Structures are given as C-alpha cells and as structure tokens.
Amino acid sequence: MPKVTFIEPxxxxxxxxxxxxxxxMRAAMDAGLEGIEAQCGGNCSCATCHCYVQAPxxxxxxxxxxxxxxxxxxxxxxxxxxxxxxxxxRAEATLDGLTVQFPDRQS
Amino acid sequence: MDPNAPIVIxxxxxxxxxxxxxxxxxxxxxxxxxxxxxxxxxxxxxxxxKKWLIEGGSTASLALKGPAVLERLKVxxxxxxxxxxxxxxxxxxxxxxxxxxxxxxxxxxxxxxxxTLPVPGASLTGVLxxxxxxxxxxxxxxxxxxxxxxxxxxxxxGGFIGLEVAAAARKLGAxxxxxxxxxxxxxxxxxxxxSESFARLHRAHGVELVFGAxxxxxxxxxxxxxxxxxxxxxxxxxxxxxxxxxxxxxDLLARAAGLLCExxxxxxxxxxxxxxxxxxxxxxxxxxxxxGELVRLESVQNAIEQGKSAAAALMGQSRHFVAAPWFWSxxxxxxxxxxxxxxGYDQVVTRGDLDKPAYSAFYFRAxxxxxxxxxxxxxxxxxxxxxxxxGLSPTPEQAADPRFELTSLxxxxxxxxxxxxx
Numbered sequence: 317m318p319k320v321t322f323i324e325p326x327x328x329x330x331x332x333x334x335x336x337x338x339x340x341m342r343a344a345m346d347a348g349l350e351g352i353e354a355q356c357g358g359n360c361s362c363a364t365c366h367c368y369v370q371a372p373x374x375x376x377x378x379x380x381x382x383x384x385x386x387x388x389x390x391x392x393x394x395x396x397x398x399x400x401x402x403x404x405x406r407a408e409a410t411l412d413g414l415t416v417q418f419p420d421r422q423s
Numbered sequence: 424m425d426p427n428a429p430i431v432i433x434x435x436x437x438x439x440x441x442x443x444x445x446x447x448x449x450x451x452x453x454x455x456x457x458x459x460x461x462x463x464x465x466x467x468x469x470x471x472x473k474k475w476l477i478e479g480g481s482t483a484s485l486a487l488k489g490p491a492v493l494e495r496l497k498v499x500x501x502x503x504x505x506x507x508x509x510x511x512x513x514x515x516x517x518x519x520x521x522x523x524x525x526x527x528x529x530x531x532x533x534x535x536x537x538x539t540l541p542v543p544g545a546s547l548t549g550v551l552x553x554x555x556x557x558x559x560x561x562x563x564x565x566x567x568x569x570x571x572x573x574x575x576x577x578x579x580x581g582g583f584i585g586l587e588v589a590a591a592a593r594k595l596g597a598x599x600x601x602x603x604x605x606x607x608x609x610x611x612x613x614x615x616x617x618s619e620s621f622a623r624l625h626r627a628h629g630v631e632l633v634f635g636a637x638x639x640x641x642x643x644x645x646x647x648x649x650x651x652x653x654x655x656x657x658x659x660x661x662x663x664x665x666x667x668x669x670x671x672x673x674d675l676l677a678r679a680a681g682l683l684c685e686x687x688x689x690x691x692x693x694x695x696x697x698x699x700x701x702x703x704x705x706x707x708x709x710x711x712x713x714x715g716e717l718v719r720l721e722s723v724q725n726a727i728e729q730g731k732s733a734a735a736a737l738m739g740q741s742r743h744f745v746a747a748p749w750f751w752s753x754x755x756x757x758x759x760x761x762x763x764x765x766x767g768y769d770q771v772v773t774r775g776d777l778d779k780p781a782y783s784a785f786y787f788r789a790x791x792x793x794x795x796x797x798x799x800x801x802x803x804x805x806x807x808x809x810x811x812x813x814g815l816s817p818t819p820e821q822a823a824d825p826r827f828e829l830t831s832l833x834x835x836x837x838x839x840x841x842x843x844x845x
Contacts, residue, residue, distance in 0.1 A: 345487065345488060345489075346486070346488065346489030346492075347489060347491070347492070348444075348488050348489065348491070348492030348495065348496070353727065355723050355724055355727060356469070356723065356751060357467045357469060357470060357723075359469075359751065359753070361751040361758065361760060362724075362749075362751070363805065383758075383801060386801040386802050386805075387801055387805065389802055389805060390802070390805030390806060390808070390809060423724075423728075423746070
C-alpha cells in the first residue's frame with residue numbers, strides 16, 4: 317500500500333500508509349492531522365481540503381476533473397500550480413512516496 | 424480560577440467534536456469529556472440523506488476522525504450517554520443513569536430534532552424521519568423494500584432532506600412522491616426560479632410532486648403505514664413515509680437550566696450563552712446578529728465555525744464568526760451550492776443557462792448582494808463566497824452579465840487597499 321507524507325502547516329511531517337482507493341483527505345482526517353478541514357466530507361463542494369503536491373509528483377497524478385479545477389480557482393490560501401483538493405486524490409500503488417503539504421488556512 | 428479545571432461538552436456531533444479539538448488546540452490541558460447519546464463516535468451527517476443512503480457502507484466510513492485521534496487528544500468520549508440535566512449552581516451535569524459529572528466550563532452542542540407531523544397515524548411503523556445513522560439505515564431499508572415490492576415512497580416536505588431522500592429513492596429504483604404544503608419546492612430558502620429548476624429536475628427523474636398538499640392523516644393497516652391522506656380527500660398509497668418538514672433546535676437541557684433560549688440557545692457572534700461559563704455551538708443555537716435578529720443555521724460550516732468560537736469563548740477569548748453562511752445539496756446530477764442568506768430580498772437576477780441547468784441566482788436587497796444559489800456553477804459560488812465575506816457587491820446588472828468578471832471586484836478592492844496602505 318502506498319505511503320504518503322503529509323506536511324502540516326506547522327512543518328510536522330506525518331507519513332501514513334493508505335488503503336488502496338482511499339482518498340488523501342480521508343486518511344488525513346482519520347489521523348487527525350492539522351491544516352485540513354474537509355467541511356463537505358469529500359464532495360468537491362467546499363475546497364477546505366486544499367493541499368500542495370510536491371515535485372515531482374504533480375505530473376504523476378490524474379489530472380483534476382472540471383469540478384476540482386473550478387473549485388481550485390478560489391481556495392482560501394494561495395493557489396499554486398501544485399494546488400489540488402486532497403478529497404479528489406485516491407491512493408494507488410504508483411503513488412508510494414507522494415508528499416503533500418497543507419496550506420496555513422482552509423477557510 | 425484553575426485553567427485546567429474540567430470541561431464537559433454535551434453533544435458529540437460535528438460541533439461538539441470541533442469544540443473538543445479546538446480546546447486542545449488552544450492549549451486546554453485539563454480533563455475534557457464529550458457526551459453523546461448515540462453509540463457512535465462523532466460522524467458526518469450530510470451523507471445520511473445523500474451518498475451513504477444510496478450506496479450504504481460501514482458506519483466507520485462516516486467517522487469524522489479516526490478512533491486514535493480522540494485518544495491522542497485525551498478526550499474522554501462517552502457514547503450512549505444521555506445528559507438529563509445541567510445543574511448550574513453546583514456546576515455538574517447529571518446523566519440519565521444518575522452519574523454526576525462536575526464541570527468548570529460547559530459546552531453545549533445538542534443539535535436539533537426533526538419535527539413530527541401533528542396528525543393521526545404519525546407514529547405508525549414505516550413513518551420515518553432522518554437525524555442519525557439509525558434513521559438513515561431504517562430509511563434505506565424501507566426504500567429498498569418499497570423498490571422490491573413496487574410500492575411508492577411518500578416524502579412529506581419538499582425541502583433539502585425530503586428532496587434528497589426522493590432522489591435517493593429514485594436511484595434505488597422506488598417510486599417517489601413528494602407532498603409539499605406550499606406552492607413550490609424549498610420555498611423557505613430559494614427564489615421561485617430555483618424552485619422551478621428543481622421541480623423540473625425531479626419530474627424528469629420520475630418523482631411525482633404535489634403542491635399545496637396538507638397532510639391530515641397517515642393511514643395504516645395493522646399498525647403499518649399504507650397511505651397518506653391530504654385535506655382535499657386524496658389518498659397517496661405508501662410503502663413507507665419519510666417526514667422531512669424541518670428540525671427544531673434541541674435546547675431542552677439549556678431551557679430547563681434557565682439559559683436564555685429563543686428557538687434555540689441564544690448565543691452571540693462568539694458562541695457565548697447567557698452564562699459566562701457555558702458556550703454553545705451548531706444546530707442547537709440561535710445567534711444574535713448585529714442587527715438584533717436571531718439567525719438559526721443548520722449546516723456543517725456553522726457547526727465548525729461556532730465550535731471553534733465556543734472553544735475560544737471557554738478559554739476566555741473572543742473569536743467572532745461572521746463569515747457568510749454556506750450550504751450544499753446534491754440531487755441527481757445537480758450540485759446546488761448556496762452562500763449568504765436571501766431572507767428579505769427584493770430582486771433576483773440569474774447568470775448562466777437556466778435550461779441545462781447551469782446558472783446562479785443572485786439575491787439583492789436595495790441593490791446590495793445578500794446571497795447566491797449556484798446550480799452546477801462552481802466558480803460563481805466560490806467567487807460569491809469571497810465577495811460576501813469581503814462585503815462586496817456587484818450591481819444586479821453586473822451579476823446578470825456573464826461577461827462581467829466577478830473577480831474584478833475583488834481585484835479592484837485589493838488594488839485599493841494596497842494603494843491605501845502605501
């Protein structure tokens with residue numbers, strides 16, 4: 317199962333082993349990590365699970381859906397080319413070693 | 424005052440959990456107890472009328488946080504625990520089993536209770552309402568049985584919950600009839616144009632909508648529901664009945680304890696109640712707004728934001744919750760996102776394509792933006808949220824013009840504030 321590293325706004329890095337198909341949002345919420353709110357619970361309706369995907373992983377992820385792309389236009393923290401919604405990123409074996417960082421604010 | 428004297432939170436939903444987490448985040452190191460009536464750890468409620476109702480799944484999949492989190496935060500979660508009274512004089516909460524838990528400060532997050540139909544037959548087997556996991560499981564089972572036995576699901580109430588349940592029933596293969604007392608859907612919160620879009624959507628998916636339907640009786644056979652009768656004498660056969668006519672804040676404990684309540688526990692912007700050692704958050708509250716009006720919200724955002732404010736209040740700080748309220752609903756292939764409160768609007772303009780539908784309705788009062796409902800128009804919603812949070816308003820003409828960029832108002836404001844600061 318892929319291991320994904322989450323960096324909280326305070327700089328703490330936490331590595332979690334995800335179940336296949338589990339979203340990064342779900343794993344981060346289950347672990348009670350700081351820096352994510354996920355108010356809509358993974359519905360792509362609120363953009364409060366925003367994360368920055370660290371190089372070189374950005375190109376290895378599935379491209380964002382139209383909904384995700386549109387939600388990303390107005391995230392609370394700065395939008396960067398590496399911005400994604402963690403509720404739309406699902407664990408798969410090829411993502412072992414992925415690192416994402418949560419911004420300082422979600423709402 | 425001992426800063427580490429115990430805090431008790433009554434209600435283990437989204438707001439109660441948020442209070443507990445935020446208290447630890449703010450540095451509270453004393454004993455922290457979270458009491459919930461249900462057998463579950465804090466979980467998400469929105470999926471209970473949406474995806475989870477349709478697809479099912481484990482209760483664990485609804486959990487807001489993994490089981491290890493509360494342990495790490497040293498929060499004592501007492502499930503299956505009903506609080507029967509708050510003794511403010513002795514600063515204790517009394518549990519149904521007689522146990523008394525001492526508190527120094529108290530958080531209330533008791534949520535809300537579905538309204539029941541005041542008609543004969545309302546307690547027949549097969550008459551259901553939705554609040555918790557057990558209710559969603561019961562509705563799911565009843566709807567599936569209706570689908571198999573080819574009997575209709577009758578939903579009383581054309582609001583969010585009723586419409587989401589009707590959509591779920593159709594997806595599960597059951598016939599669905601919605602009985603709404605008023606002349607249109609979601610009339611309490613949306614403009615006629617939005618109600619009309621949802622009426623078309625539901626009819627296109629085979630939901631029968633009946634307006635002006637005053638339910639006078641639920642008819643049963645051997646204790647089991649069989650039909651719903653309306654004032655005009657019509658009878659709607661029913662395999663099950665789901666009542667979705669709104670909720671009332673559960674302020675019973677607070678009221679009995681003498682806290683100021685008015686259709687909910689009255690709180691200020693910082694979630695403070697009339698007792699300085701008690702804060703309240705979420706569905707159970709009625710927030711006194713700046714203009715003196717009481718605002719009642721039933722939403723995840725409200726639970727989270729008031730939960731944070733309540734925690735701050737219990738720590739002696741002021742954290743104002745003044746962000747524009749937002750809500751969402753999924754019905755068939757339409758994503759409805761709402762921001763702001765449209766109450767008191769005098770003008771509505773639309774932006775986008777009404778037929779698809781992919782448009783937003785902008786609500787104004789005296790040409791100032793109050794609220795925006797977006798149907799499959801994510802950018803409008805996100806931009807409207809930022810406009811309202813910053814107190815900015817397009818003119819109705821600008822809002823209706825799809826070529827006008829709403830973000831230009833935000834950019835103009837940023838430019839002005841930068842220039843002003845220099």
